[in-house]
Amino acid sequence: xxxxxxxxxxxxxxxxxxxxxxxxxxxxxxxxxxxxxxxxxxxxxxxxxxxxxxxxxxxxxxxxxxxxxxxxxxxxxxxxxxxxxxxxxxxxxxxxxxxxxxxxxxxxxxxxxxxxxxxxxxxxxxxxxxxxxxxxxxxxxx
Numbered sequence: 001x002x003x004x005x006x007x008x009x010x011x012x013x014x015x016x017x018x019x020x021x022x023x024x025x026x027x028x029x030x031x032x033x034x035x036x037x038x039x040x041x042x043x044x045x046x047x048x049x050x051x052x053x054x055x056x057x058x059x060x061x062x063x064x065x066x067x068x069x070x071x072x073x074x075x076x077x078x079x080x081x082x083x084x085x086x087x088x089x090x091x092x093x094x095x096x097x098x099x100x101x102x103x104x105x106x107x108x109x110x111x112x113x114x115x116x117x118x119x120x121x122x123x124x125x126x127x128x129x130x131x132x133x134x135x136x137x138x139x140x141x142x
Contacts, residue, residue, distance in 0.1 A: 005114035
C-alpha cells in the first residue's frame with residue numbers, strides 16, 4: 001500500500017515542472033522587454049543624432065530631413081507600443097510564475113506534512129511493538 005505522500009508525488013512533480021516552465025517563460029519575457037527597451041533607446045539616440053546634424057544646402061534636403069525625422073518619430077511611437085505590450089506580457093508571466101511557484105510550494109508542504117505524519121505513525125507503531133515485546137518478556141511463564 002502506498003502512502004498519501006507517495007500517491008501525491010506525481011502531482012507535486014507536475015507542479016514543480018510547471019513552476020520550472022513558468023520560470024523559463026518569465027526569463028524569456030524579461031529578455032524580450034530588455035531587448036525592446038534597448039531598441040527604443042537606440043531609436044531615440046539615432047533620432048537625436050540625426051536631428052542635430054547640420055542643415056542641408058537646399059529646400060529639398062530640408063524636406064527630406066523632416067520626412068526622415070517623422071519616420072523615425074513614427075518608429076519610436078511604434079516601439080513604445082511594443083515595449084508596453086512586452087511589459088504587459090511580462091506582468092502576466094510574473095503572475096503565472098508566482099501562481100505556479102505557490103502551487104508547487106503548497107503541494108510540497110503538504111507532502112512534507114504527510115511524510116512527517118507517516119514517520120510519526122511508524123515511530124509510534126515501533127514503540128508499541130517494542131513495549132509489547134517488553135511486556136511479554138517480563139510476564140512470568142509458568
